[in-house]
Amino acid sequence: MSAEVLHTVTDQVSSITLNRPEALNALTPGQRDLVTGLLADASADPDIRAVVITGTGRGFCAGADLRRGAGAGERVAGDVARLLRSGAQRLIAAVLDCEKPVIAAVNGTAAGLGAHLALACDLVLAAESARFIEVFVRRGLVPDGGGAYLLPRLIGPQRAKELMFFGDALTAADAERLGLVNRVVPDAELDKTAREWAARLAAGPTRALVLTKQLVNASLDADRATAFAAEAAAQEINMTTADAREGVASFAARRSAEFKGR
16 A cells, blocks of 8 residues: 555544645545545445545645646647546545445545545535635636536535635635535544544444435436335345344344444
8 A cells, every 4th residue: 555545444444544745635646546446445345334534734635636647748639538537537436436434534625626525425524624625716627526516416506606616715614504514623523523423334234324325326316206216226125134134123122233234
């Protein structure tokens, strides 16, 4: 594992930490691919039941590192779109599609792709010092990494355009007010809170949580009939799990459920 991405698995929680504090954790292509791979690994490993993504230092992630990711030589038509599909979009899709709940613990600046990395997560915790910045307009760029897909679904088109058109820094408190953040905590409590939330998720019925995640994410693009059909299918699948049987049995026995993520 590269020193630029720290990774541990403790108590069935996969912790992914971006570790380029001198660059506010701006993502290099290598880092981006490592994180994408770790999310895929978490999906496939039944002993991982939750994921936390955070950063070291003053930044969560300042976006893509254009100095190390721009590449050299002449571009031809299609290069940018292909690099975007295989890079930033693939990373955001890996978060959205991860078959485990993913928490963003936003410890500082989350700008551009870094903001979208946080907002793609299932739950977002932010330190009081955190800032969210749709920085693309400042560089004369179009938002990437799924920003124009994520933001309107989270806060509506008008608010999304305001953030993207002006590129102003959004405080953690304002992000919470808009509904982009689940909870704002003092900086010193961010890691503790993220660990507590991850522990609760890791103790839960993992397959039910994942199916719920998939239903909610898909509902944003589905009509009622499609959403209801997906719900029925998810219920059918979930009732085959050991955790569902344990949930019903514990209710009947009037005891606390002990979920195993199976």
